[in-house]
Amino acid sequence: MLTVIIFLPFAGAIAALALWREPKMCRRMSLCVALADLLLVTSLFFAALRPCPAGSWLLLEDHSWIESLNVRYSLGLDGISLLLVLLTALLGVLSILVSWKQIDEKVGLFHFFLLSMQAGVMGVFLATDLFLFYLFWELQIIPMFFIIGIWGHAERIFATVKFVMFSIAGSLLMLVALVSLYILHGQATGHYTFSLFMLTGFPMSKTAELLIFSAFLLAFAIKIPVFPVHTWLPDAHTEAPTAGSVILAGLLLKTGAYAVLRFAFPLFPNAAFASVPFLIAVGLIGLFYASWIAFAQRDMKRLVAYSSIAHMGLIVIGLAVWNRITVSGAVLQMINHGITTSALFILVGMLDERTRTRDLSEMGGIWTRMPIFSAFFLLFAMSSIGLPGLNNFIGEILILAGAFATHPGAAVIAFGGMVVTLVYILRLVQETLYGVPRREFAEMCDLSGREAAILVPLALAVLAIGFYPGPVLDLLQGPIHSIVGVGVGRMAALP
């Protein structure tokens, strides 16, 4: 089942390459594949909503793969990965729809990379063998490299090379750490393995643990991205085609945060514990610094990109505080951020297709021209600043309230950060939607049926999570309980 979920998009990718002569067929076929995958994942989701006593793992798969290294092909699905896989499948469908008109060159190749990236991201969310995880982790970089590099905007090559160099630098250092962990565990126990379950709780010397943890954290921090290593993200977003931005913001950033939660913290509890103040600090810096920069942006895509760094800063804080409430909040916020930021990127992309510009100073008065578009825009902007009743509010309140119990100072400052978010998002809304309508935009048409079909599911998700987050949070409870419980010595922090 899990294998099918991962490899269905990949099969679609190969088929897309085979259909490269017929763009129309290729688009339809890719859409069908992505929809089929979404259907599969959705059915899993509804199956999982029913109470199941089987523990935190809903599905597990395990086969031997490379015997001489004891590498196993093992996948596992729990509530956290289920939600993220669902998000992946949804955004996979949407990114194909978004590119329906925007991508008209080398369509087959584009869908090949898009679908194989989707497969790679799902692999990251499902792998429970570190080797397999690493494989998927790197596998998702290469398609993105091509998507930005071939279909991006003017400065695409610089942006994509910067993106890959940051990612690879992080992941190759992680590779050494991964191999060291494997060797240390093997030498200590006589059993060489990459399995997450076996390696969890393996006692190491302090220095070794700290060094290996730092290498892992660096790789993940680059992906999230955390403050000093975030500079690749605005460039990559600005130059990427809309589908690229959607996948980047909605999924790739999530893999970083997910990996911290699934691998870095449980594997190295002591080092992780030592790094908490540092992580909270960089999270806070990221929150304020990125908001500040976002405020100065004239390019709408860049603004949304910086806002996304700011939001990820809050998620880092939620993870770093590491109690059940904040971690639930962080995971929920990962989903929310995936929905909201993708929607904003899609909207900016739609505007860009019509106006051929993303410069804020050339916008204004869109509301009178495109009321439906503007309504969606306002909804997602409000969601982004955490308006009660919408999805982000729930995640943010969980993180802040959970953090307040143990780190009141950080929580208070982070709350200040929320206010800063308000400022630049409101300015974004004000400068685009309101004001005097521009004459050049007089003939802009409102959303087409396809475009509305992209936004409606996202809007529904925003409202659903905002009003009734119960089922989603229930789904997270089991796995988060078992993951957070691993951090020995920190149970006392639980409220």
Added chain:
Amino acid sequence: MPADWVILLPYIFLAGGGLFIFCAAILRPDASGLYFAIALIAVVVAGIAAALHPPGISFGGMIDAGGYARFFAVLVCVVASFTLLLSLRYAQKRGIAGDEYFALILFAALGMCLTASATNWIVFFLGLELLSISLYVLIGSSHDEPASNEAALKYFIMGSVASGFFTFGVALLFTATGSLDIATSLAKIPPDSAALALLGLGLIAAGIGFKVSIVPFHLWTPDVYQGAPAPITAFLSTGSKVALFAALLRFSLVMSPELFSYVTPILWGLAALTMIVGNITALAQTHIKRLLAYSSIAQMGYVLMALLSVKHEGGSAVVFYLAAYAVMDLGAFGTVALLSRGGSDLDAVRDYQGIGYSNPWASALLAVCLLSLAGLPPTAGFIGKIIIFKSVVGAGFIYLAIIGILSAIVSVYFYLSVIVTMFMKPEEVPAGAAVRVDTLGAALSGCILLAVILLGIIPSPLLSLIESVLYSFRI
């Protein structure tokens, strides 16, 4: 114990094929298709013979015919057959497809097999010279290209000096230990002549270091690789390096642990230097053959790094990486051969602009091979690198591993920049003028592409084969 001639069958086929081509050329001059067919059949039959023939040691223990030697004989035959297939159209277009071209490829392959299977210094020297002399001629086989002649001369002079070093080293080692048998001379160094033996060993290492282009003996590599015809460059960079590293691995395996501990710091330094210099110099290259030359230097640094850990891990990392390297470098240089029109090779990176769309198969192969050389999944190079780092870290050389990974990060940049040129920059050449790769070329690309990816996804069969081969070697 099988008879000597049975064990020698692969060598007999290779040598006989070469001689047969010369005879055929007397009767039928200028029949390049015929020479090609004979050469291909000889190589394939030799490969099959090597894979099937019974294990043993022949000629009074001078030639090893155990699993280890046979594994490398098969690998060399595979490389040689791909070189032949890549050469046919290439050589015909340039009018260099004479009898000597194909026959010398066979002789060079014979030399490579001999170096990989020699258990005696004299036989090893025979193999080394046979492969070198054949390659001197092959490199210069584009008579009308000044670059080709220059490359041949450079390789000849450097190669002769290296052979000189090597012979003197063997002589010193013989004086010190009184044996020409490789295993005996390396197993125990008499204490009173230890200095002499170490000096000899150093000279031998320098001689082989020239041939496998380890920094600081690498300076000839980019010039020769650039000047030689592209299929020959592919053969030179894969076949001869694989064969010589097979020999180096044999030396390291039979060496006494005490002696190996003397060598370790030197190898450590050479490996670090080779990886750093190779990868950093490659950054500045604007010609693809030079870039690949520096990349292959750096790749040898990784293998050297793995060689350090043989006493812990038994060398399977070296052998696997050599096999993976042979496939991916064959693919990389092979693409250059496929994409070159008549005249000089398609060499400047600039000329590859937009070629990804006019030649999808060939450029997909080049892209995958470059990603594999950079060590990205799901390719042979990825698994190879993981295994190397596993054994290096396992043997306790953590700093060397970190140097290796840092230089690998640097290398990603230049590999990607070639891919960027191929796929992301607008096509400069008008579409009509672009080279079209023929069916044979596309099929070859497909095969290598498949091999690179399959080795990356299912490495287990090859890995277990290597384990068993190394096991039989130790007995």
